[in-house]
Structures are given as structure tokens and as C-alpha cells.
Amino acid sequence: xxxxxxxxxxxxxxxxxxxxxxxxxxxxxxxxxxxxxxxxxxxxxxxxxxxxxxxxxxxxxxxxxxxxxxxxxxxxxxxxxxxxxxxxxxxxxxxxxxxxxxxxxxxxxxxxxxxxxxxxxxxxxxxxxxxxxxxxxxxxxxxxxxxxxxxxxxxxxxxxxxxxxxxxxxxxxxxxxxxxxxxxxxxxxxxxxxxxxxxxxxxxxxxxxxxxxxxxxxxxxxxxxxxxxxxxxxxxxxxxxxxxxxxxxxxxxxxxxxxxxxxxxxxxxxxxxxxxxxxxxxxxxxxxxxxxxxxxxxxxxxxxxxxxxxxxxxxxxxxxxxxxxxxxxxxxxxxxxxxxxxxxxxxxxxxxxxxxxxxxxxxxxxxxxxxxxxxxxxxxxxxxxxxxxxxxxxxxxxxxxxxxxxxxxxxxxxxxxxxxxxxxxxxxxxxxxxxxxxxxxxxxxxxxxxxxxxxxxxxxxxxxxxxxxxxxxxxxxxxxxxxxxxxxxxxxxxxxxxxxxxxxxxxxxxxxxxxxxx
Amino acid sequence: xxxxxxxxxxxxxxxxxxxxxxxxxxxxxxxxxxxxxxxxxxxxxxxxxxxxxxxxxxxxxxxxxxxxxxxxxxxxxxxxxxxxxxxxxxxxxxxxxxxxxxxxxxxxxxxxxxxxxxx
Ligand SMILES: [Fe+2]
Ligand SMILES: [Fe+2]
Numbered sequence: 346x347x348x349x350x351x352x353x354x355x356x357x358x359x360x361x362x363x364x365x366x367x368x369x370x371x372x373x374x375x376x377x378x379x380x381x382x383x384x385x386x387x388x389x390x391x392x393x394x395x396x397x398x399x400x401x402x403x404x405x406x407x408x409x410x411x412x413x414x415x416x417x418x419x420x421x422x423x424x425x426x427x428x429x430x431x432x433x434x435x436x437x438x439x440x441x442x443x444x445x446x447x448x449x450x451x452x453x454x455x456x457x458x459x460x461x462x463x464x465x466x467x468x469x470x471x472x473x474x475x476x477x478x479x480x481x482x483x484x485x486x487x488x489x490x491x492x493x494x495x496x497x498x499x500x501x502x503x504x505x506x507x508x509x510x511x512x513x514x515x516x517x518x519x520x521x522x523x524x525x526x527x528x529x530x531x532x533x534x535x536x537x538x539x540x541x542x543x544x545x546x547x548x549x550x551x552x553x554x555x556x557x558x559x560x561x562x563x564x565x566x567x568x569x570x571x572x573x574x575x576x577x578x579x580x581x582x583x584x585x586x587x588x589x590x591x592x593x594x595x596x597x598x599x600x601x602x603x604x605x606x607x608x609x610x611x612x613x614x615x616x617x618x619x620x621x622x623x624x625x626x627x628x629x630x631x632x633x634x635x636x637x638x639x640x641x642x643x644x645x646x647x648x649x650x651x652x653x654x655x656x657x658x659x660x661x662x663x664x665x666x667x668x669x670x671x672x673x674x675x676x677x678x679x680x681x682x683x684x685x686x687x688x689x690x691x692x693x694x695x696x697x698x699x700x701x702x703x704x705x706x707x708x709x710x711x712x713x714x715x716x717x718x719x720x721x722x723x724x725x726x727x728x729x730x731x732x733x734x735x736x737x738x739x740x741x742x743x744x745x746x747x748x749x750x751x752x753x754x755x756x757x758x759x760x761x762x763x764x765x766x767x768x769x770x771x772x773x774x775x776x777x778x779x780x781x782x783x784x785x786x787x788x789x790x791x792x793x794x795x796x797x798x799x800x801x802x803x804x805x806x807x808x809x810x811x812x813x814x815x816x817x818x819x820x821x822x823x824x825x826x827x828x829x830x831x832x833x834x835x836x837x838x839x840x841x842x843x844x845x846x847x848x849x850x851x852x853x854x855x856x857x858x859x860x861x862x863x
Numbered sequence: 864x865x866x867x868x869x870x871x872x873x874x875x876x877x878x879x880x881x882x883x884x885x886x887x888x889x890x891x892x893x894x895x896x897x898x899x900x901x902x903x904x905x906x907x908x909x910x911x912x913x914x915x916x917x918x919x920x921x922x923x924x925x926x927x928x929x930x931x932x933x934x935x936x937x938x939x940x941x942x943x944x945x946x947x948x949x950x951x952x953x954x955x956x957x958x959x960x961x962x963x964x965x966x967x968x969x970x971x972x973x974x975x976x977x978x979x980x981x982x
Contacts, residue, residue: 387869534867686900724898724982742924744901745890745966753901754892763981765892765902767966769944775876776964778890793866796876806906807882 358403365405370473384469388534390606391599395472398594401586402478409481413488416576420492423572428499434859437565438633439504439852440843443696445497445570446506447627448558450695451523453493454514456577458527460486462538469535475594478587482543485580489573496573503855504848506695509833513695516810517832518801519623519687521751525798526620530613532794537609539591545613548588549654551581552646553621557628557636564634596661603662608790614666615783619750625680626687629709630701638712639680648673668783671759677716678762681709682755685724689740693825695834697843700729720762737842741825743802748777749784749795756780772796880963889916889956890966893925894942895975898982902966913959914952930974940970 356364373381385392404412426432436442460483467479501507514520530541559574561567595602625639637645655665684698691698701709706725709717728738744753758764759782768779772792779785788795804810808817811827829836838847866872880887887909892902903924907916917936925931941948944966950959961967976982 388867689900720980723977723980727977738927742903745904755900763895767945778966791866793872797874799877802904803878
């Protein structure tokens, strides 16, 4: 239905925007505001005037719809062409596929959760401005989830490990890392959610997620991923503006908001940084054609860009996030520590790992002159030597996990990469363990929330990660096999070393057929 | 503040002892051997002798490392929650004071991993 202005005159953009967003809002008369917006007070944030909210992008629903439809048309034309032309055979090397398995299983479901989170936040805010902005971001996010699933379903026709991402997200040990990150955000109140995802993730950290994957796809001949990446990134400008607007708005409303927001910035920068460990590993080890090192990416996208941002926020009384010293030290280490983890637990994951080639080891030495040769190269060369002798290392004893980030306790002491970092807290007679001061402090602020964490390792030991009807008391019970069955990871196809895998053989055979007359 | 919530908020801890069917969790790390990316999580009966843990469980967990066979167990230094600690190999985990979710580590003087890299 088209609305016709009775004067016959067309509305200007600004007017149209006002009528179609704030103009549609009304003051309730027979219900109390607190009943309509029940989540506005309990986080302690004080808002005095919702009309002070500056709408960061003046977009009405009808033009939003038009723009997005146009993007979709272009995107699906490219994805279809890519599928029809067997574009997957143009990627640099089949090892690359494991990077996008990690993306599909670990990141795409978060897009869906972001959709839910922004829908919830939008519903919770009494202000019409943020409500409309959150609605649009919520729709963007479900679009991202859907386009990623569609684009990557093409790989599922040909390769292993793409078959059951939503089932895996709820169960698989390393997927509990991104999963618990987002579950923490969507179960927080609407203000914390906006600071967590809208600001800390979308504004401060998003480039560290998207640039590596999208450029990684471009560098490695993956047109499909590159295309959905660009399509999603075109929404990103709006998301970043919203993230910055929400933080400024909250801070300007009441000085009592400052310490609460500061605590959330500390928490969510740390949590986001921990999740990005997976991206660091992907950049340094999983892209056959590298774009830049994790360390370089951190320096450009966080230290430089983030530094300017926090200078800007200083006038509100906000300081840079805590633990940046440790992060700065750790940028030489975490990607290596993560790859070593996935290499040794390669029997329990949904993608393949491998020993880096000599060229790749040399690249790492060059990019990490202060750490790689001294601490990590000996480990990798030892494993490679063992693998050559038929003794490829598969660690089958379960690791201790951090109660908050849920990553195995792989990180080292600030300033000493030879010592595992152990932190613990006694809470109501029970011990809780953490990978770092950051995760420990996050727990201490909300122990009642984090003591409920579903830690995959501990759940396995409780007997909760076997298929229904499993009897763990039978003779020669094989727990790992049963856990993989519960995960829907097919042993020998989805897991283990890339060398000798079905993916490796099929890719080589199909590429041979496409490029020779054999 | 234990949590921000709209109403009364009380839940059990997910890893309380009673969920482990008679076992308790013990976390064990080997200092200077980061080839094992993280300390191990073990679910063990509290009545298990400490010596049995060392003789039967630890080899399965750490035995892949070439240093493991060279360990002189009489020279090993033990730590519990980071503090020096002396286990009695003849007594049970419980009698050694090990409770659910305790973390212990051991240091093997002279053994510092692949080429001394603490790997
Ligand atoms: Fe998104
Ligand atoms: Fe952690």
C-alpha cells in the first residue's frame, strides 16, 4: 500500500524519515511504561531523554528493503555462477577449505544469534530511534546468516565437515568458545548487549574478523566466500555507526553510567579478543596464501584504529580496555598456541590440521622473529618428524578448560611464554579455573552466571556427551568414538590430518579432471 | 554483585561434585612441557592411590613426550594451586588433601622439553 500525501507534494527525505520512524511511535496511556519495557532498569543504566538519541543513518524501511534486495540479487547471481562453474576447484589448495569450515561452524551461527540479540534489544528500548536502528541490524544479521549458509552449502556437496554446523555448535568442544561468547551477550540485558556486540564487537573488533576472512578468500581464489563477505561488509558501516552512537548516547545520559560501561568494555574487549584467537590461527596457519600475520593485523586494526577511538572516548571518562599490556605481549604467541592445540586434538575436530611446510615455517619465523624459532618451531618440527615415522601426534586426554572463555588452558603467563597461566577462585566452596586475569575478573563480577557454564570437557566426564542409549560400562567402551558420534563428526573423514584425507584426494582428482585430459 | 537479573536468580553450579558419578576432577600440568597445550582434566575416584595416578594414568596422558621416560620421580617437584606441595604416593587422592577440581603441577628438574624450548 502506498501512502499518498494529501497535499500532492512529495515528502523530503528528512521528513519522510521522521514520519516513518519516530512518527510511528506513541505514548502509552493505559499501560505503565515499566510494564511495556521491563528490562530498562535492572542493569543500572540511567536514561533521562530518549529523544537525545541521534539517528545515525536516516533510512526508512522501504528504502532499506530496496537496497538490500539489490544486494541479494547481485550476490546470488555470483554464487550461482560460482557453483555452476565448479569454482571450488579454483581455490589455491584444498587445505584452504578448512578455514571456511571453521567460519561456517564457528561464525555463521553467531550471525543468527546477532539477529536474535538485536531484535531483543530493539524491542526492549523505549526510544523509537534505537528501536528502528536495531530492527534493521537484526534483519541484516539474519541476511548474513542465510547468505553464508547458502554460499557455503556449495562446498557441502563436495567436501567433508560442512554437513551439520547447527548441531555441532551446541556440542563440539571448540565451538563452545564462540557459542558461549554470544550466549553470554544475548542473555545479558539490552544495554550490555549493545555495548558487547554493537560497540565492542562490531565497532572495535569486527575488522579483525572480516578482513582476514574476506581478504583470505580473495587471496585464495574463493569467489563465493569473498562475495558474501563483501555483501555483509556493506552493512557493516551502518553497524559500526550504531555501535558508536549507542555508547556515546549512554555515556552522555548520566555520569553514573560511565563505570558500568567501562566494566562492559573491559569484559567484552577481552572476551572478543579471546574468540579472535581462532582467527589468528586461521591467518597464520590455515590460508595457503597468506595475507598478513595475526600480529600485523592486530597492530593495524586494533592498536592503531582502536588507539584513536579510545582517545576520542576519553572525554566521557572512558579509558582503554584493561589487559592491553598482556594482549600486546601475547600477539607474538596466541596463534601458535592455538594451532598447536588443534593439531594435537586433531582427532576430535571437524576440520583437518597438518604440519606446515618449510616455506610456511620460514614465513612464520620472519613474521615472528622474537618468538617463533625460540618457542614454537621446535615443537612443530618435532611433530613433523614423528609424523614422517608414522607417529603423528593425537592427544587423546582431555584438556582443562577456562571457566569463562572455555578455551583449553593454553595461554601463558603475561611476559613468560614458557609458563602456563593458571588462575583460580574459590566461590561457595567450589574451585573455578581461568586462563587469565581477564577471564578471572569477568567471573568474579558475575559468578552466578558463569558457574553454570556448559564446559564440554566436564560434560563429557559427566556422561552427557554420548548418543542416547549409550552404555559407558560395557567392555572396551571407546569414549572418544562415542563423543564424535554425539558431535556428528565422522571419524576418518571429517577429522585427522589433511595428509591422506578424502578432501585432499578428491580435490586433487577433480582438479586433475578439470585441468588435464586424463 | 553476583549477577544482574530481573528477579531472584539462583542456579546450581554445572560442575558440582555430585554430577561426576563418584569421581572427582583433577587437573594436572607438566611444567616446561608445553607440547601438551594445556593441563589435563582427569576424572578419578578419590580413593585412587596417588602412586597409581603416577604409574597408570600419567603415562597415558604424557607418555608421548620423549622426556617422560627420563623422569626421576623422586626428584620431581610438586605444586598444588601453584604452591609447593608434597604428595604421599602410598595414600589416596582424598587423603592427600585433593578435592574436586584441584589443580596440581609437577616440575622435572633438568628436563625442559624439545631442544630446551619448554615444548
Ligand atoms: Fe553480521
Ligand atoms: Fe579464559
